[in-house]
Amino acid sequence: MNPSTRAAPIFYQCNSCAGVYLPVQDDGTLYFHACPPQTANPRDENIVQDLVTLQVTIKAEGGGRTEVPGPPARAATALPPPRWRWTGGELVSECPTVGHHAKR
Amino acid sequence: MATFKSIAEQLSALNDLETSGLSPNVIQPTFNVTNVNPPTEVYVTTDDVVVVAGWNSAPSQTLIVTVRFLIASGPTILGQYTYTLPSDRSFWTHSIPMTNGYMLAVTVDLIPTGGILAQRGQCYCQCNIQRQGAAPQIESFVLFSDYVSADLSPSWPSYTSISSVSGIGAIRTISGTTPAAGAGLNATVPTNARWRWHHIYFFYQASATVATRQVWLYFTDQAGNIFYYYVSPTTQAAGQGYNYSFSIGLGFQVQAASSVMTSLPIIDSDGGWLMHAGANAMQAGDQISSPTYAVEEWIDPGT
Numbered sequence: 001m002n003p004s005t006r007a008a009p010i011f012y013q014c015n016s017c018a019g020v021y022l023p024v025q026d027d028g029t030l031y032f033h034a035c036p037p038q039t040a041n042p043r044d045e046n047i048v049q050d051l052v053t054l055q056v057t058i059k060a061e062g063g064g065r066t067e068v069p070g071p072p073a074r075a076a077t078a079l080p081p082p083r084w085r086w087t088g089g090e091l092v093s094e095c096p097t098v099g100h101h102a103k104r
Numbered sequence: 105m106a107t108f109k110s111i112a113e114q115l116s117a118l119n120d121l122e123t124s125g126l127s128p129n130v131i132q133p134t135f136n137v138t139n140v141n142p143p144t145e146v147y148v149t150t151d152d153v154v155v156v157a158g159w160n161s162a163p164s165q166t167l168i169v170t171v172r173f174l175i176a177s178g179p180t181i182l183g184q185y186t187y188t189l190p191s192d193r194s195f196w197t198h199s200i201p202m203t204n205g206y207m208l209a210v211t212v213d214l215i216p217t218g219g220i221l222a223q224r225g226q227c228y229c230q231c232n233i234q235r236q237g238a239a240p241q242i243e244s245f246v247l248f249s250d251y252v253s254a255d256l257s258p259s260w261p262s263y264t265s266i267s268s269v270s271g272i273g274a275i276r277t278i279s280g281t282t283p284a285a286g287a288g289l290n291a292t293v294p295t296n297a298r299w300r301w302h303h304i305y306f307f308y309q310a311s312a313t314v315a316t317r318q319v320w321l322y323f324t325d326q327a328g329n330i331f332y333y334y335v336s337p338t339t340q341a342a343g344q345g346y347n348y349s350f351s352i353g354l355g356f357q358v359q360a361a362s363s364v365m366t367s368l369p370i371i372d373s374d375g376g377w378l379m380h381a382g383a384n385a386m387q388a389g390d391q392i393s394s395p396t397y398a399v400e401e402w403i404d405p406g407t
Contacts, residue, residue: 018284025279028163030192030221033281035291036380037328046295046376049194056194071282074307074393 011070015063020071035062035087125229128151132156142174145386146207146245151236154210155244157197158229158252159296159403160189164218166228167252171200172208180208189227193296193403198396199234207233207247211259216253223253225274228403251403268297273400276349280306288382289392295375301368304350304397306381311389314342318384319364321350326376338364340383348381375407 011014014018017035023045026033043062048086105351109117117366128367156169169185187198212229214222231244247260253267258264278292285310289306293299310317322333338359347363373379379397383390 014281017287017288018279018289019281019288021281022279024163025277027276028218029161029165029276030294031280032192032279032292032294034290034292034378036283036288039377044292046292047192047194047296054197056190056192070322071393072285072391074309093210 005038009070011068012065014066016041016063022067032058033065034059119374139220142206144206144208146209146233146283147205148202148233149204150202152202152233154200154202155197155234156187156212156229156231157195158227159193159405160193160222160227161193161266161294161297161403162189162190162214162216162222162226163191163220164216165189165191165222166215166217166222166275167227167229168213168215169198169200170208170209170211170213171232173203173205174208175203175205195296195405202233203274207260209259209261211257212245212252214254214259215277216254222252223274223276224251224253224256224272227252227398227404228268230295231258231260238319242381243398258316267277267404272297273298273300273402275302275347275398275400278397278399280397281397282393285391286313286388287388287392288313288386289290289395289396292373293373293377293407296403296407297372297375298402298407300330300400301371301373301379301397302352302400303396303398304368305348305394306310306378306392307345307347307394308340308383309345309391309393310340311391312342313387315385315387315391316341317386317390319346319348321379321381323371323373324378324380326374327380332369334366334370335384336364336366357369374404393398 002086011020011022014035015034017039019033021033022030032045034046038102041062042060044059046059047056048059054055055075119344167187167189171183173181173183175181184202190196195407210231212231214227216222221384230249231247233247246265248258248263250258252258280289283289292388308319319336322330324330337357344360349365350368350369351365354365357364357366
């Protein structure tokens with residue numbers, strides 16, 4: 001699918017554990033949320049199937065779920081800034097404290 | 105040294121012999137046109153059905169079953185049947201009624217309707233002949249059992265019958281549940297699936313509360329029994345954010361700046377089995393985010 005025409009993903013927040021998840025993954029496969037151990041009134045969306053009627057239901061409804069815009073924003077300091085930059089001729093320090101690091 | 109002639113040259117030479125009347129023993133082949141033996145051993149009647157069944161996780165897939173059949177009165181007929189498959193790995197089954205005659209071939213093809221091509225490991229298909237009316241239906245003739253995917257269409261009589269957890273599986277990534285602040289990470293293998301964990305990634309942001317965090321990760325079976333437990337030798341102080349990567353193939357843990365790369369043994373988990381990650385001294389404001397798993401996946405019925 002063309003990314004420019006892809007619909008915005010729909011996230012859900014579990015009312016039992018407050019986890020946020022994408023029920024349909026980027027590749028279209030289904031995701032089945034299950035609460036962590038020790039969660040009160042846990043939700044488990046994994047399926048169970050009646051062997052005779054083949055009807056499918058989820059294992060446990062728990063406290064239900066609520067549609068949300070997305071997971072909490074990730075910290076901006078996820079990756080450290082580079083300390084050195086290669087200019088083609090020499091390594092240039094980008095450390096805020098000039099001269100803090102010795103050149104190798 | 106023998107010299108070889110082309111087929112055209114040999115036919116021409118034979119023709120010359122015949123027309124000259126000097127033909128020695130040219131044997132003309134003949135073909136039976138009556139009482140011809142059937143090409144297969146599989147004779148079915150109106151009491152039989154072809155049953156196509158399986159499990160599927162690939163989205164937007166249509167299964168096409170093609171049956172070639174020699175009916176008792178002589179002609180060969182071809183039937184095609186189309187089924188839309190569920191993608192939640194639930195069991196599905198479809199029956200195709202038969203008439204009196206010989207089965208010549210059965211083939212299943214998987215056609216994507218949404219642009220996603222199915223990999224091996226996503227749609228496992230069983231095809232057999234069952235006698236109607238018997239309960240339970242144990243009187244069956246297995247035609248084939250194999251994955252059907254964008255690059256493989258199992259068929260009979262050139263059949264394969266293999267287990268669903270054999271061979272290579274589907275390679276896929278999963279965006280997991282981002283837990284609430286202060287809560288651990290949790291991933292459960294879906295019903296009727298088997299996962300081999302290749303890589304596990306998440307980002308752990310420690311809050312400003314002073315404590316020495318130590319990330320752990322463990323796996324359990326469906327009953328909750330822990331069979332693998334890992335504790336990172338790296339500790340995290342207040343305010344620090346670390347990337348954690350667990351990968352098959354790494355020999356030992358390495359750390360570079362705020363990234364921790366750790367080895368992961370080969371762990372196969374069935375449906376309902378659990379991966380859980382958190383930290384010692386985890387604080388209420390600590391946040392695990394961007395959980396992403398790369399797994400190899402098979403259909404594993406009954407888990």
